Amino acid sequence: MGKVQLQISRRTFLKSAFAGGAGVALAAGQLQQAAAAPAAGTTTPWYYRGQIKSTYSVCDMCPWRCGIIAQSVEGRVFKIDGNPADPKSRGMLCARGQGGVSFMYDPDRLRSPMLRTGERGEGKFQEVTWEEALDHTAEKLLAIKEQYGPESVAIFGHTSGEFWFADYFAQAWGTPNAAKPSSSLCTSPREEASNLTFGFPVGGHEPVDWAGLRCLTLIGSHIGEDSRNTVMQDFANARARGATVIVVDPRFSSVAAKADYWLPIKPGTDTALLLAWINVLITEHRYDADYIAQWAQGFEELAAHVADMTPEWAAAITELDAELIRTTARVMADNLPQSVIMPGRHVTWYGNDTQRMRAVHIINALLGAYGREGGIYFNKSPYIEAYPHPPFAVAGSAGGCSAEPGAESAELPVGPSGKARADGARTKFLRGATAMQELIEPMITGEPYPIKALIVYGTNLLNTVPNPARTLEALKKLDLVVVIDVLPMEHVAWADVVLPEATILERFDDLWTVAHKTPYIALRDQAVEPYADTKPAWWMARELGLRVGLEKFFKWETAEEFVETRLKTIGYSLEKLRSEGGVIVQKGKPYLDDFKSNSPFLTKSGKIELYSEELALAGHDPLPVYTPVEEPPQGYFRLLYGRHPVHTFAKTQNTPLLHQLNPENDLWLNAGVAASLGIEDGDRVYVENQDGVRSGPIKVKVTQRIRPDAVFMSHGFGRNAPQLTLANGRGASDAALISRYTLDPISGGAGMRINFVRIVKEA
Amino acid sequence: MAIHAFLLDISRCIGCEACVAACATGNELPAGMQYIHLIEQTRGEFPNLSGSFKNHRCYHCTDAACVKVCPTGALYKEDGMTRLNREVCIGCAYCTDACPFDVPRIVDGRSSKCDACASATAAGGKPWCVQTCPSDALRYGERQEILAEAHRRVEALKTRYPKARVYGETEAGGLGVIMVLPDDPEVLDLPANPDVPLLVKTWQQVVQPAALSLTALSVAVTGVAAVIARRNHMQELKQLHAQQTKAAQEESQE
Amino acid sequence: MTTANPVMEKPNRERTEEEKLLRYRVGQRIVHAVLATSFLMLLFTGLMILWQPLTLWARDGTSGLIHRIGAVLFMLVPILYLIVDRRGAKELLVESFTYDKDDIAWFKHAGRYFLGRAVGMPPQGRLNAGQKLHHAGVVITSATVVFSGIFMWYAKGNLGASGLALAASIHDLSMLTLTVLLAGHLYFTFVYKALSAMTTGYVPKEEALIEHPKWVEEIEHQQAAHD
Structure with missing residues (x-):
């Protein structure tokens, strides 16, 4: 497979290898110089060592998925550049994308399929053939299906191959218990709030229409530390063009340092601020009245609701200056409709997050931003057909940031033996994608029905799902644990079967389709042969499918065949896509004008529902309400977590290059507090939470950049997997310290910023 | 080739470190070696803060102290850039000491610093850091064009940053990294005057040539003089012997 | 160790009529040799980074190592002199900084x-x-x-x-x-x-x-x- 590749001559390569930046034209003279050999006595650069192959693919180093060109020489990838034709990367890449080479050549990678020989958690395995591993897995799965029904198999999926297991295999097999962390541990509140307000979700690519934006408001979004390539590009350009930036964050983040207004809000009080902003917009008649009149309903109720929620009221709650609240609301209004609060991504903070996100969406509506140039555009999925397959055994509801926009159905999907999701949807929470963290309890208690098997694809189970102690308990109870991953992450030691995956540049994969202002389709071609005995997810899913009686879903033999068939539906071929830069960009319908007389809003009323009838009927507040969250006890700080620009989740800490740039996280501690505790910058401390869970040691970063009532650390460190030779034992684990969460009763999101920690000085 | 320069816009840089990683992979830097370092800068006290990132790298001074002091020629100027040929470097660390920006480091016994992607640019590409920078904080091109862009950007920044200025137009003979600064250089931890100190110039332009030439001169002078003096001394001895012989003969005659 | 006093050598061979005087004792000669050797090591390895054409020989780091060995030897010379010929060392120091009328003349x-x-x-x-x-x-x-x-x-x-x-x-x-x-x-x-x-x-x-x-x-x- 993957034998047909672009064979680019050296001259052509030089054009493509270096053409990454914006509009580089190579003069003939330069190319002649290119052909010249390097100076004698110097090490030959990789691009002179042989024939260079350029391969179009999509980056897998974070969920943003930029289009890339991998440059390989003699079967080894040396450099990954952004694909200039790709609407996300536009020829550029972040540090993590650049680190993709280092990630795939990490010597700690899983090499071969393995079967467990010791106890779960001991990490004792025997290397076996793929036949043995897959036969064993299939046999166990069929036995569980026989006894408990297919719904008793849960499938967790993350990273760019998640489709094959968490969507395709899960739906073919017949389990509604497929979940992605990108839903209930990340975006669910945002998506459900948007569904409730506008009738469609925000989507994987936040549809901010950056080009004309004049005022950007960020609530906790830390652009630059969260180094999503396109967002950094758009932010830098918007700001340089003169767009005003308002940042709300308890921490003086990198982007706060670029802001015109920084609001160091007390954690947990954001909804009060948002309501006060709504109050100013409405009482001072600064909202887009024509837009609201035409497109929204429930304005009167909203106006009455916020009448008393003045900046002074919010100031007392948020510990912000009332005038600052008033001023920022006016600045936002002065720039409407080119004024947006960025919806953000990871919004599962306090368990009341859907209401907060509703408030965000309502402000964007009051600013008249939706469907307006320079506001928020309507994204559209690219047109292309799926590979034809028989009807699935169950409809999908895993959601995730890669999910395509779709309305919530009235009925929950039901599996072949009549069971719906086991995560408590409709009972514990109202709606939304499958809540991964709510599938753990059924594994332990067997309620509402037993989950006996778990397939974990690319999900870093113990660093992702809150309360890892409970997850370990669940792992002990399962009849079958199958782990598919690239690296020996912590949960790999708990697997019965370990299936090592080929990384994105070592495999061909399904087309990447992105709902966007300009909907587009990107090729994921193979650059080099897979490492050791690793395999692509599509191959594993198919081989497993053939062994468990799902042959009719796997009529195709290779992913190329799968993709070629899909491409035919839009008059394309693989060859054409390869020769045209690896990306097909289609036309979107981004603005209100594109919809003529139809309403772009897909709510029942066809309008923006400022007041949510649906929430009212379900017994929830139909308008966003500020509910106070628990405060840290004396001597404790609220634990905040976030990103470091060179790391993604708990995935990249062992990547040699990225490890070098940031080998461990540090604990941000307010300088005044540090002085009173007698802690100095660089001291190593332990962090202990309200339940006595301890992590560390971690280096303290004494800084002015954080409020006194909270501490911050970047996510993904404090690892406890000896096979991760670089990452193991470095820094502290926020995941371990998140032993509690509050379930969002609307979206099923797990609010995780409700944990409190104290600092224990190292003995 | 024309004189080139980088543009480094500190007002745009958001510290994402993409440049650092692109540099490391594109140049195949061994583990531990880095040409670019991002350093978080914070000023003021909570909550009245300002911040920036120092994008610390070789600034490619026209009047480069490192080139001046480098004994081997491993460091040299080309197209306005300061190149480093590690093969020739002997690791004396003079460059480390002399650099007004504290940039070169000795790694594995040899100097290590950005060479502005000499091979990649010779092949018609851009430096790896420039190619990947998502914030458009980095550019590379002919110096005059880069300077013009820097001044354009500074003008546009004046409303947000009244103290915005271009740095590197004249400093150290003009830097090969033209910077757009939102504030005074001292505030951003950059030397207001990175020029080569007088002592360094004296050492390089007076002391070293003088030492070499005077040594050579003294060897030459003594070499020539030795022939003459030796002959003189031999004559002197001969006369002495003659006198002694004569005296002895006189003595024996008596 | 030679005797404390310089002695006149008795002409022991008929052919050698030239009378000789002991000017430097063995210890002094050793010290001188060490000094001369280390100095030359230092001089030539030093020149290798002073004059660019010579830097060719400095690349592998050997000259740097030799320079450091030479430096240690060079710094040990005074100590060595004190050990092997304390009186000689003292004489050297004193005499070098004492000048009489004949010296001026x-x-x-x-x-x-x-x-x-x-x-x-x-x-x-x-x-x-x-x-x-x-x-x-x-x-x-x-x-x-x-x-x-x-x-x-x-x-x-x-x-x-x-x-x-x-x-x-x-x-x-x-x-x-x-x-x-x-x-x-x-x-x-x-x-x-x-x-x-x-x-x-x-x-x-x-x-x-x-x-x-x-x-x-x-x-x-x-x-x-x-x-």
Whole structure:
């Protein structure tokens, strides 16, 4: 497979290898110089060592998925550049994308399929053939299906191959218990709030229409530390063009340092601020009245609701200056409709997050931003057909940031033996994608029905799902644990079967389709042969499918065949896509004008529902309400977590290059507090939470950049997997310290910023 | 080739470190070696803060102290850039000491610093850091064009940053990294005057040539003089012997 | 160890009528050899980073290593001298910085001595005034070259531009002085056939009588007293 590749001559390569930046034209003279050999006595650069192959693919180093060109020489990838034709990367890449080479050549990678020989958690395995591993897995799965029904198999999926297991295999097999962390541990509140307000979700690519934006408001979004390539590009350009930036964050983040207004809000009080902003917009008649009149309903109720929620009221709650609240609301209004609060991504903070996100969406509506140039555009999925397959055994509801926009159905999907999701949807929470963290309890208690098997694809189970102690308990109870991953992450030691995956540049994969202002389709071609005995997810899913009686879903033999068939539906071929830069960009319908007389809003009323009838009927507040969250006890700080620009989740800490740039996280501690505790910058401390869970040691970063009532650390460190030779034992684990969460009763999101920690000085 | 320069816009840089990683992979830097370092800068006290990132790298001074002091020629100027040929470097660390920006480091016994992607640019590409920078904080091109862009950007920044200025137009003979600064250089931890100190110039332009030439001169002078003096001394001895012989003969005659 | 007093060698072979005097004892000759060797090691390895064409030989780091070994040896010389010949070391130091009327007179005629005419120079002791000045120069510039060298060695990479320039300038100028002194040293050795003083330890009495009459007188006086 993957034998047909672009064979680019050296001259052509030089054009493509270096053409990454914006509009580089190579003069003939330069190319002649290119052909010249390097100076004698110097090490030959990789691009002179042989024939260079350029391969179009999509980056897998974070969920943003930029289009890339991998440059390989003699079967080894040396450099990954952004694909200039790709609407996300536009020829550029972040540090993590650049680190993709280092990630795939990490010597700690899983090499071969393995079967467990010791106890779960001991990490004792025997290397076996793929036949043995897959036969064993299939046999166990069929036995569980026989006894408990297919719904008793849960499938967790993350990273760019998640489709094959968490969507395709899960739906073919017949389990509604497929979940992605990108839903209930990340975006669910945002998506459900948007569904409730506008009738469609925000989507994987936040549809901010950056080009004309004049005022950007960020609530906790830390652009630059969260180094999503396109967002950094758009932010830098918007700001340089003169767009005003308002940042709300308890921490003086990198982007706060670029802001015109920084609001160091007390954690947990954001909804009060948002309501006060709504109050100013409405009482001072600064909202887009024509837009609201035409497109929204429930304005009167909203106006009455916020009448008393003045900046002074919010100031007392948020510990912000009332005038600052008033001023920022006016600045936002002065720039409407080119004024947006960025919806953000990871919004599962306090368990009341859907209401907060509703408030965000309502402000964007009051600013008249939706469907307006320079506001928020309507994204559209690219047109292309799926590979034809028989009807699935169950409809999908895993959601995730890669999910395509779709309305919530009235009925929950039901599996072949009549069971719906086991995560408590409709009972514990109202709606939304499958809540991964709510599938753990059924594994332990067997309620509402037993989950006996778990397939974990690319999900870093113990660093992702809150309360890892409970997850370990669940792992002990399962009849079958199958782990598919690239690296020996912590949960790999708990697997019965370990299936090592080929990384994105070592495999061909399904087309990447992105709902966007300009909907587009990107090729994921193979650059080099897979490492050791690793395999692509599509191959594993198919081989497993053939062994468990799902042959009719796997009529195709290779992913190329799968993709070629899909491409035919839009008059394309693989060859054409390869020769045209690896990306097909289609036309979107981004603005209100594109919809003529139809309403772009897909709510029942066809309008923006400022007041949510649906929430009212379900017994929830139909308008966003500020509910106070628990405060840290004396001597404790609220634990905040976030990103470091060179790391993604708990995935990249062992990547040699990225490890070098940031080998461990540090604990941000307010300088005044540090002085009173007698802690100095660089001291190593332990962090202990309200339940006595301890992590560390971690280096303290004494800084002015954080409020006194909270501490911050970047996510993904404090690892406890000896096979991760670089990452193991470095820094502290926020995941371990998140032993509690509050379930969002609307979206099923797990609010995780409700944990409190104290600092224990190292003995 | 024309004189080139980088543009480094500190007002745009958001510290994402993409440049650092692109540099490391594109140049195949061994583990531990880095040409670019991002350093978080914070000023003021909570909550009245300002911040920036120092994008610390070789600034490619026209009047480069490192080139001046480098004994081997491993460091040299080309197209306005300061190149480093590690093969020739002997690791004396003079460059480390002399650099007004504290940039070169000795790694594995040899100097290590950005060479502005000499091979990649010779092949018609851009430096790896420039190619990947998502914030458009980095550019590379002919110096005059880069300077013009820097001044354009500074003008546009004046409303947000009244103290915005271009740095590197004249400093150290003009830097090969033209910077757009939102504030005074001292505030951003950059030397207001990175020029080569007088002592360094004296050492390089007076002391070293003088030492070499005077040594050579003294060897030459003594070499020539030795022939003459030796002959003189031999004559002197001969006369002495003659006198002694004569005296002895006189003595024996008596 | 040689005897404390310089003795006159009895002509032991018929053919050798030339009478010789012991000028440098074995210990002194060893010290001199160490000093000369380490100095030359330092000079040539140092030149390798002063003059660019020579840097070719500095690349593999061997010359740097040799320079450091040479530096250690060079710094050990005073200690070595004190150990092997405490009196000699003391004499050297004292005499190098003590000048009498004859020395002053000698300097006035130094020009003709330089041109190979020693006969008729003001009478000199064990060391002539030129040698004293040479030794004094060596002692002082050795100190400056050592201290600037130590500074550059231990603070390598942390000197700062001016610190480096200052230390290196002192180092360079010290070596310039020492090298000029060395050239002069070799010059007089050649002109006045003095090499044997440091190889065999003996000099012809004839030469000694011309250049160091007060020293020969002193020896003979001691010899007489001894007999």
